Amino acid sequence: MARHAIIGPCFTEERRLQTERFLAFAAAHEDVHLLFVDDGSTDGTRAVLEGMQAKADGRIDVLVLEQNGGKAEAVRRGVRHAATGAVETFGYWDADLSTPLDQILPFADLLDERPELLVVMGSRVKLLGRAIERQAARHYLGRVFATCASLVLRLPVYDTQCGAKLFRNTHGTRWAFRTPFLSRWLFDVELLARLGLLGKRRAAYDTHTCVYEKPLPVWRDIAGSKLKLRDWVKASWELVRIGCRYR
Numbered sequence: 583m584a585r586h587a588i589i590g591p592c593f594t595e596e597r598r599l600q601t602e603r604f605l606a607f608a609a610a611h612e613d614v615h616l617l618f619v620d621d622g623s624t625d626g627t628r629a630v631l632e633g634m635q636a637k638a639d640g641r642i643d644v645l646v647l648e649q650n651g652g653k654a655e656a657v658r659r660g661v662r663h664a665a666t667g668a669v670e671t672f673g674y675w676d677a678d679l680s681t682p683l684d685q686i687l688p689f690a691d692l693l694d695e696r697p698e699l700l701v702v703m704g705s706r707v708k709l710l711g712r713a714i715e716r717q718a719a720r721h722y723l724g725r726v727f728a729t730c731a732s733l734v735l736r737l738p739v740y741d742t743q744c745g746a747k748l749f750r751n752t753h754g755t756r757w758a759f760r761t762p763f764l765s766r767w768l769f770d771v772e773l774l775a776r777l778g779l780l781g782k783r784r785a786a787y788d789t790h791t792c793v794y795e796k797p798l799p800v801w802r803d804i805a806g807s808k809l810k811l812r813d814w815v816k817a818s819w820e821l822v823r824i825g826c827r828y829r
């Protein structure tokens with residue numbers, strides 16, 4: 583029985599999906615269930631995902647959404663599907679494997695070791711001895727954005743946008759995914775804002791203490807990102823909307 587459910591959002595990922603790595607990971611980890619969400623891809627993504635599913639002995643599933651609704655909604659639908667009573671944790675992982683799959687269990691170990699934690703988020707901190715490879719422009723743009731997000735959330739968070747996050751399966755963390763997100767790109771910020779709302783009523787959900795940012799040993803920018811400059815502009819506007827909505 584799987585203890586951890588991991589959602590892999592996919593939009594036109596036919597060329598980038600490293601199927602052998604997913605299959606090897608699935609074969610070696612019976613306690614992890616991978617659910618890929620094909621978000622109305624217009625290429626052969628669905629066939630590639632279903633091909634993996636057929637070889638994975640029940641450890642990989644595919645949820646097909648007919649229309650593209652964006653990463654936020656795809657992740658949300660995946661979580662609603664996979665975060666059932668049986669799993670201890672659920673999370674999402676970018677399908678380009680910028681964060682390697684071997685980080686899933688270290689994230690889960692942290693939730694095991696520290697009962698006060700509800701969320702572990704990957705954090706791309708460039709430190710000596712780590713392999714954090716990010717284009718300079720994206721790094722600096724990302725740092726400006728992260729500072730703004732931190733101000734809006736009033737939370738000293740370093741990196742809201744890393745696509746590797748794991749949640750303890752509780753009523754509150756599931757609640758954070760219950761309704762559609764306002765934003766298409768910044769749902770990670772919105773998730774923290776939602777948990778922050780819970781934290782006002784229940785100390786266990788205080789985001790200063792229940793969220794842990796784990797500096798990653800390895801993170802690589804994989805070519806073929808769908809996030810374009812205009813999306814960063816839209817994201818600034820979304821940040822303002824999130825600030826107003828969750829204040």
Ligand SMILES: Nc1nc2c(ncn2[C@@H]2O[C@H](COP(=O)(O)OP(=O)(O)O)[C@@H](O)[C@H]2O)c(=O)[nH]1
Binds near residue numbers: 595650678809
């Ligand atoms: N479901 C869904 N996933 C998306 C969409 N756009 C990007 N993704 C997924 O989100 C993850 C990160 O996307 P990527 O383009 O690499 O963005 P970046 O790494 O943040 O620059 C990948 O798993 C993508 O397949 C979308 O419209 N819908």
Ligand SMILES: [Mg+2]
Binds near residue numbers: 676678807
């Ligand atoms: Mg990427």
